[in-house]
Amino acid sequence: MDSPLxxxxxxxxxxxxxxxxxxxxxxxxxxxxxxxxxxxxGQIQTLAAAQAAAQAAIDQRLDQRLNQLSDRVHERLSLxxxxxxxxxxxxxxxxxxxxxxxxxxxxxxxxxxxxQDILSNKQARGAFGEVQLADIxxxxxxxxxxxxxxxxxxxxxxxxxxxxxxxxxxxxIDSKFPLESYRAIRDAQDDVALNQARRDFSTxxxxxxxxxxxxxxxxxxxxxxxxxxxxxxxxYAEIHANFPNLVxxxxxxxxxxxxxxTLMATLTTMRAVLKDVRMREQAHVIQAKVGELGKDIERLDxxxxxxxxxxxxxxxxxxxxxxxxxxxxxxxxxxEKVGLEEPVSLTELDSPVPKIPTSG
Numbered sequence: 001m002d003s004p005l006x007x008x009x010x011x012x013x014x015x016x017x018x019x020x021x022x023x024x025x026x027x028x029x030x031x032x033x034x035x036x037x038x039x040x041x042g043q044i045q046t047l048a049a050a051q052a053a054a055q056a057a058i059d060q061r062l063d064q065r066l067n068q069l070s071d072r073v074h075e076r077l078s079l080x081x082x083x084x085x086x087x088x089x090x091x092x093x094x095x096x097x098x099x100x101x102x103x104x105x106x107x108x109x110x111x112x113x114x115x116q117d118i119l120s121n122k123q124a125r126g127a128f129g130e131v132q133l134a135d136i137x138x139x140x141x142x143x144x145x146x147x148x149x150x151x152x153x154x155x156x157x158x159x160x161x162x163x164x165x166x167x168x169x170x171x172x173i174d175s176k177f178p179l180e181s182y183r184a185i186r187d188a189q190d191d192v193a194l195n196q197a198r199r200d201f202s203t204x205x206x207x208x209x210x211x212x213x214x215x216x217x218x219x220x221x222x223x224x225x226x227x228x229x230x231x232x233x234x235x236y237a238e239i240h241a242n243f244p245n246l247v248x249x250x251x252x253x254x255x256x257x258x259x260x261x262t263l264m265a266t267l268t269t270m271r272a273v274l275k276d277v278r279m280r281e282q283a284h285v286i287q288a289k290v291g292e293l294g295k296d297i298e299r300l301d302x303x304x305x306x307x308x309x310x311x312x313x314x315x316x317x318x319x320x321x322x323x324x325x326x327x328x329x330x331x332x333x334x335x336e337k338v339g340l341e342e343p344v345s346l347t348e349l350d351s352p353v354p355k356i357p358t359s360g
Contacts, residue, residue, distance in 0.1 A: 011128035172216035
């Protein structure tokens with residue numbers, strides 16, 4: 001702000017110094033002090049003082065500006081440090097979440113490997129299908145309506161037997177999981193391998209359907225149909241999408257192929273049928289109770305009639321009592337009137353006493 005003033009003072013001082021140098025070089029040494037020289041010297045001193053004051057003011061302002069700048073830099077650094085700390089905290093939390101998710105993924109991967117091992121073994125795969133079937137049945141049906149590993153035909157054990165009333169009667173459900181032939185269809189690299197895999201898949205399904213029809217449909221012991229449970233929606237979709245002839249063949253021998261989803265829907269329908277059957281079984285009990293209720297109503301009506309008759313008799317008795325009280329009141333009035341008449345003479349006393357009229 002004061003730079004022009006400072007520059008002008010410096011220029012004036014430089015001119016005065018130049019004049020003073022010129023005078024000294026000329027060797028002029030006045031014996032008497034020159035007032036102009038004194039005045040010039042005073043101006044030089046004044047300008048020097050003004051320059052010093054201006055320099056001090058400039059230094060003070062520079063110090064203030066530097067202090068303000070330092071405070072702002074410090075405040076900005078503090079704010080940046082706080083924000084950096086918050087960012088690091090959030091980053092740490094996110095890393096913790098990522099670490100937990102990674103652990104879950106690793107655990108899921110381990111489970112998938114275990115499931116792969118289970119599905120690779122035929123016996124373990126069969127047990128997996130039975131467990132899945134049991135979970136679905138337990139979720140929908142009441143315990144009295146099913147039995148696991150029930151014996152049919154004397155020697156055959158079915159995975160699950162639904163205890164339904166006649167008709168249709170008990171229905172067997174057996175779990176089958178043709179995974180190898182299905183994987184062969186999925187992994188086929190050419191038409192030859194694909195056709196062979198499809199033939200193997202069809203053969204496996206037919207054998208399963210034939211075994212269920214021969215073992216778990218027992219005349220006089222079960223219904224005329226059974227269910228084949230396929231624990232995989234993908235295998236079930238493959239059968240219905242690309243092998244409709246297998247579905248038709250199974251239907252002709254009364255074996256119905258179901259998946260976890262369709263089995264859940266089928267069992268839900270059966271549960272509603274069982275509820276309706278139980279309601280029909282209890283219908284005679286309801287009818288008997290309604291008959292007993294009707295008899296109770298008849299007895300109540302008879303007792304109300306008797307009470308009505310008693311009430312009418314009581315009303316009649318009260319009416320008769322009222323009549324008698326009226327007669328008594330009238331007779332009392334007649335007696336009172338006789339006592340209020342004029343006294344009779346002695347001769348009248350000898351006459352017969354008149355009878356008091358009575359009524360009733």
